Amino acid sequence: MPELPEVERARALIARTALHRVIAAVDDTDSYVCRPHAPGEIADALVGRTLLTAERRGKSMWCETSDEGPALGIHLGMAGRIVVDDDEAGDPRPRVDRERWDRFTIDFEDGGRLTLRDSRRLGRVRLEPAIHALGPDAAEITRKAFRERVSRSRMPVKARIMDQKVLAGVGNLLADEALWQARIDPRRPANALDEAELDRMRNAIRAANRKAIARGGVHTGTVIPARRRDGVCPRCGTPMERGTIGGRTTYWCPAEQH
DNA sequence: AGCATTGTTTCACA
DNA sequence: TTGTGAAACAATGC
Numbered sequence: 126m127p128e129l130p131e132v133e134r135a136r137a138l139i140a141r142t143a144l145h146r147v148i149a150a151v152d153d154t155d156s157y158v159c160r161p162h163a164p165g166e167i168a169d170a171l172v173g174r175t176l177l178t179a180e181r182r183g184k185s186m187w188c189e190t191s192d193e194g195p196a197l198g199i200h201l202g203m204a205g206r207i208v209v210d211d212d213e214a215g216d217p218r219p220r221v222d223r224e225r226w227d228r229f230t231i232d233f234e235d236g237g238r239l240t241l242r243d244s245r246r247l248g249r250v251r252l253e254p255a256i257h258a259l260g261p262d263a264a265e266i267t268r269k270a271f272r273e274r275v276s277r278s279r280m281p282v283k284a285r286i287m288d289q290k291v292l293a294g295v296g297n298l299l300a301d302e303a304l305w306q307a308r309i310d311p312r313r314p315a316n317a318l319d320e321a322e323l324d325r326m327r328n329a330i331r332a333a334n335r336k337a338i339a340r341g342g343v344h345t346g347t348v349i350p351a352r353r354r355d356g357v358c359p360r361c362g363t364p365m366e367r368g369t370i371g372g373r374t375t376y377w378c379p380a381e382q383h
Numbered sequence: 384a385g386c387a388t389t390g391t392t393t394c395a396c397a
Numbered sequence: 398t399t400g401t402g403a404a405a406c407a408a409t410g411c
Contacts, residue, residue, distance in 0.1 A: 128389055157407075184390075203390050204408085216389080226408095245408045247390060280401075289391085298389050343389065372402065374387080 127201040127215050129263055129294030130337035132184045134214040135207040139188065140179035142209040143231075143239050148172055152230040158241070159229065159250050170195050170252055171231065182262050183293020187254055198254025199229075202247030208240040215242075263294035264334045271327040276316050283311035284371025286330065295330060297373045299337070302346035303329040305358075310382045311370050352376040 127135070151168035153159045159167055176188040176197065187198045199207070206215030208227075229241040229250045241248055261270055263286075274291050275282070283304060286295045295303070304311045307329035309322060318326070337343045347359055356365040358378035366379045 131389080200390085202407095203388070243408095245388090245390095245406095247407065249391085278400085284401090287390095296389055349389095372404095373389095 127184065127205060128296035128299045128337075128343045129184060129334055130299075131215050131342050132181055132186060132201060132294075133264075133338050134341070135201065136179050136181040136186050138207055138209055138212055138214040139176070139186070139239070142212060143176055143233075144179065144188075145175050145177070146233040146235055146237065147175055148231055149234040150232040152227075152232075153250065155228045155246070157246055158243070158248055162251060167197070167250065167252060171197065182256055183259050183289055184296070185254060185256060185259060185293070187256065195252040196254065198249075198251045198256075199241060200249040200254075201241075202243060202245065202249060204245040205241055205243035205248035208238075208242050210237045213242070259289055259293040260291045261293065263292050263330050266292060266327065268324055268327060272320060272323045275323060275326070276318060279314045279316050281311060281370050282309060282313050282315045282318060282326070283373075283375060285315035286326070287371055287373070292330075294334070296343070297375075298343045298346065298349055298352070299330070299333055300373075301352060301376055302343065302348050303333045304382060305348040305378060306333060308381050308383065311375050311377050312368075348376070348378075 148171045151171050153167040154164045174194045175191045177191055178189045180187055185200055187196045189196055201215050204216045206213050226242050226244045227240045228243050228246060231239040275285055278285055283300050286292055287300050307325040309326060337345055351357060351359055351365050358365060361380055363378055363380040365376045368375050
């Protein structure tokens, strides 16, 4: 997906353009994207109301709604974008307008429209999303909480930081980028990292997020272009190592990451 | 044709 | 009971 930086840009787009506009109609007929709701259920809850806020924790977004309405949760999944009128944000890959990928739509009384445009349909829209099941946001977690939560397992450190219950917002690309910046081997057991290494890891995640939000997405990371079979480390030129960690394809520099 | 994919959830198994 | 890994999910792109 879209990882934390792309979701933050999508959230900001909604906050900037979609709040306080009266909802006239909702298309929630994609039963996979809107599961477990029955068709019409989300529409019934939203029509006549407005979105009051646009919030985010990790890769999950939600909007509070007017008149004590239910919160509207939106997750971009693996390839989702948010489109509001003529603006869009989310999945960074360039893509021409493809309205057939519109999986969920809100029409406003003023004639404008908010859409979840998602080629793969792994995005999700639901009422009252379980935000509390997520760990602290990766961009805001304190040093103390990061140390405690991440080091509480023997899982490979990469798998641990990608566990959304531990820490919300780190996806596959951001994990590779941050581990490379912090020079830590992604296979290391999380509970084998010392405090200095945990702090380095946290700083790298926060810096990678900040940079990616400013530049437009995780794909702007330094090591991302080297994530390919013939890629070499951007710092030392050593061929990148490739493997599967936590079920995801992982690249790291065998010379620098320990 | 076959394989890989920036995410999440479920299920089998240790 | 807890933790871990693979598979499923849906669709597209190389």
